[in-house]
Amino acid sequence: MNVQYEVERLHARYAQALDADRLEAWPDFFTENGRYRIATAENEERGLPLPVLSAEGRAMMRDRVQSLRHANIYEPQRYRHMLSCVLVEKASGDQVRSIANFVVIRIMQDGATMVFASGRYLDRIVLSPSPLYEERVVVCDSRRFDTLLAIPL
């Protein structure tokens, strides 16, 4: 149960950082060589190695954030992450696996609000000295993406 609490807290801090547009904090939720990718459920099921977005290691993530900051001078949208159904399984030693459902809501500047993305987070997490993602795979249910806006999910 303590592990469940630690994992859910990591997920919550990650989500709230993104929702608050603190993208610069995003790489710090990963281990130094942590891996991140967004994929579609369809491609994952077919074994197609075509992630929508991927990064290996904090350095690459920091580059990614910088590009986003330069590209999106004006970004009026807001996002709100919702997580649910977090299943945690012990892996080896200090490592756990987590599967969680997510929905991301997008709020446009005019107030229009819609479901932007849904899917599953498939995570490998190390717990100590503090919980970090070794790997986070974001499997989106939809294959339709607003590709101009490749923010981390």
Added chain:
Amino acid sequence: MNVQYEVERLHARYAQALDADRLEAWPDFFTENGRYRIATAENEERGLPLPVLSAEGRAMMRDRVQSLRHANIYEPQRYRHMLSCVLVEKASGDQVRSIANFVVIRIMQDGATMVFASGRYLDRIVLSPSPLYEERVVVCDSRRFDTLLAIPL
């Protein structure tokens, strides 16, 4: 707190099984004589015994799943369950009651994503030897249903 954890884990495993289209696993979340029904909030409040879908016992649930498999040869939608606000109360002995809010997102094959259903799960659960539903009542907020697609929620 341990009971809360056990109950939320049961809910999470149930939701992830349905979202992964593992309908054949659905009856196994219930006791042998477990009861399941989907109702509308309106009918529940008026005491009308008109469930949208109901099943008593695993055998009937397995029949139900088989019918669904035969009827829906081609099913392009995906679903994503979100649960929240899970309130657990001890009932008698090994039994607990759980009330939880839910939202189910539907993702069409073209990527269109919408809120498909919302409501409450009203559950009676036995905890040992492993947690199972004795009764799960799905009270939907909306009375409008996509009746052609009577999948379990």
Added chain:
Amino acid sequence: MNVQYEVERLHARYAQALDADRLEAWPDFFTENGRYRIATAENEERGLPLPVLSAEGRAMMRDRVQSLRHANIYEPQRYRHMLSCVLVEKASGDQVRSIANFVVIRIMQDGATMVFASGRYLDRIVLSPSPLYEERVVVCDSRRFDTLLAIPL
């Protein structure tokens, strides 16, 4: 972890009371002098003291509920609250702070279902003798409000 459980349970009971239209119970989730306000993320960030709705103390909340009951003789909508990503931090003594993401779904009488509001709950909570809100600030992502329907969120 026990504190996390207590706080999430308070949030869940609050949400389920509102969703069941038990508005008269709403003030009882606050301390006698508890404060409540709904604000927009935009105004909060700019430091504008322009809440959409605010109340100080249970007495004012009860007045507010009574006005709502008199104004909305006929209220066909339903609401469904979803909470997620609950982060709890100890403050001083018996007091904790909680930040949580929320989404509220609205279900119209004809069955149409949409995302009504999203945002964050920023709470100050006292834990004993039983958990109550000393302050609940509802920061909504959207600045567009259905102002005719100023129900508590």
